[in-house]
């Protein structure tokens with residue numbers, strides 16, 4: 086598949102915590118080091134609790150910055 090964030094070819098991927106993108110492992114790793122990662126995980130958890138399964142903490146456009 087092609088990473089939806091950086092566009093590189095990759096055989097292994099994960100889903101982003103920030104939105105619905107399927108991303109490669111380096112991108113996933115970078116995401117986990119962002120300063121707002123803990124905040125994102127918490128917000129995601131709260132969204133799931135209220136039944137919002139399509140929660141986007143940041144849009145793909147916002148993730149590029």
Ligand SMILES: [Zn+2]
Pocket residue numbers: 088089090091092093108109110111112
């Ligand atoms: Zn990537």
